[in-house]
Amino acid sequence: MEQIVNIGVVGIGNMGSAHGMSLYKNKVKGCKLVAVCDSDEKRLQWAKSNLKGVKCFNDYHELINSGIVNAIVVATPHPMHPVIVEEACKNGIHVLTEKPAGVDVKTVAHMNQVAKESGVVFSIMYNQRTNPLYTELRRVFQNGDLGQLVRFNWIINNWYRTDAYYASGDWRATWDGEGGGVLMNQCPHNLDIWQWITGMPIRIRAFCHKGLFHPIDVEDSAEIFAEYENGAIGIFQTSTGEYPGTNRMEISGTRGKAVIENGKLTITLLKEDLMEYTKNSKEFMPKIDVDERTIIQEEPESAHIGILQNFSNAIRKGEPLLSPGEEGIYGLSLANAAYLSWWKNDFVNLPLDEDEYLHFLQSIKNSNHEKHIKTLCEDGSYGEYSNRWKVKW
Template identity: 40%
Template sequence: MKKVRLGIIGLGAQGGAYAGFIAEGRVSNMEIGAICDIDPEKKAVAAEKYPAVPFYDDYIAMLDSGDVDAIVTCVPHYLHPEMGINALQRDVHALLEKPAGVYTKQVRELNEFAKTKPELTFGIMFNQRTNELYQKVKAVIDNGEIGGIRRTNWIITTWWRPQGYYDQSAWRATWEGEGGGVLVNQAPHQLDLLQWIAGMPKKVYSNVKYGYQRDIAVEDEVTAVLDYGNGATGVFITATHDIMGTDRFEILGDKGKIVVDDSRKVTIKRLKRPEAEMSAEMDMQDVMKIFMGGGTDDIYNEEIIEFESVWGAQHTSVMENFAANILDGTPLLAPGSDGIQGVALANAIHLSSWLGKEVELPIDEDLYFAELTKKIEEEKGVPANK
């Protein structure tokens, strides 16, 4: 096999973008094996743009056809685990869109099945893991350059969506159709990066607003407080109603600080001595010298790096890495099994707000599913006690 034949399930905005990337030759080790969509109109689109590519309206038929070596799931979130399992059962490699699923119970089932197929490649489209900026941040943390983490803060409100976005289709921004709002649709990348870089918290307490500034059932405003269990804390804020938007990620360590602005610029300040050591040895005269214009050169070094991003480059990097793993065993940048972490974090934030209290991770998966089921029933107009 010289190129991986990818089956694209769902020819919407994302699936269409992937098809375009491959057709343009931007994924050197991949070709379009087949396209699948249940919408008859997409068949005409595929026939016009990719006339030589087989088209299916049933993804199982596509999996059984022999036309594809792997699939990517560009479909509603609930379907990701089911499609992943069905692909792996048929010895077809699986690349899942984010999030891996809506609730950890279904994602865990997928992960457990994937373990029985170690010879197959199972990946997830965490394209931000290929972003050089976040790779740099992770390396600085992993190398201990700013010491142990004391606090994380991420304000990511650049996900502005007008009411018209939600009105596009009946399944969008519903508990039954998407399983949530900004946490499962727009912010999964940041939830993954947060835990990938700083680790998973032990407890979560959240204040979540549902239909706060949009006529929707799910969340459009989130504030979550994270407890890492070792004294370190974090705050995660996201929303879809801030048209001006902010993307600022700060990580404070006991030997320095990282500040990421707009996912483009990272400022790294490395203390010349650990903060605790300075606290123990410096008197108020030393402090006054620093804060009265004495300069900070003796306190820390500062490094500022700006990164440029090309649209689609991060997605194609994941696709190329996924194909390389199939072809020659190149290590995966985003293993599919990692997808459960971000889902667990989103579930914990939801559950904390539903119960009105702090929750511990891992959460009670059966309790979460029961509460989610209540939300779906209420959305349908079914009394919660039925």
């Protein structure tokens, strides 16, 4: 008989309830939802009404030690991710955590070490790694088809949010609850895809804007300028205050360029390396022959279900992980470095000085009397994957 993963979901708010419902409806092969956990009684009542026969806990310690699960999905507020992951790992329980991996690199590095020593399967919900356009661009870039990196640009400002969104939870848009704003909530996927394709830069300079569009004490707009070891430049722009916004990634290399926008990947390749052509050509402004091909994304990526299925397969069959949990530290490093650059008004080198970041973060927390929008809005999205989490061109 094929092994079945008895899985629990810790945190059944927006994302956790969606994961729980997918598991409950058997959309993930080889997995059975046996337990959920949340400290909010309202969420537990939702689970009792919608997830019949699933054990409900209000304490994650009890779920982990219950003996009824051999894997969990962690979908709590960000600071709790490493705490719960570490406890699960120490108890031999496989873990899939929501993004981001945590709120600071030092804590996440420790979590990664605990996970490695435990030997459990540890994954992170980087569902955009299942997008076929990003996957193909990564293959093309890492194969060297584009040559050496010259410039990376990503405008990803179609994350529009209303004040009601920020009012939907006290933990949202706070340094204590989320560890930041748009870079820590909306953009972990994008920061991951950036480094997943091009690798990590060596230093960055960032400009973040606190409460530019919403009455919050964290950034809702940011620009990151990055420098690579070979002198290449990266530019990343994002916000939650523009509509309809843009999602356009462009990579220029010495052998051509690639653009992802509006559901298609266009790859333009030169016949020879541009650096050689530049040195050898006798023409001032030549028109160079190129080969161009376009890949259209005709089917949606497998997204959250794809990562859950890969997690299940890794436990049952040893399938390689699409998004290993320890890789969550890279995108988080970009976010942490961006904040440190903002606070210091200076360039920040990578790898990040973990202790310096924690010092500044604590200073920001101490100096902020965080405001949060209070409304009576009711979050009724439990159990659904909203379009808000899909790749929107």
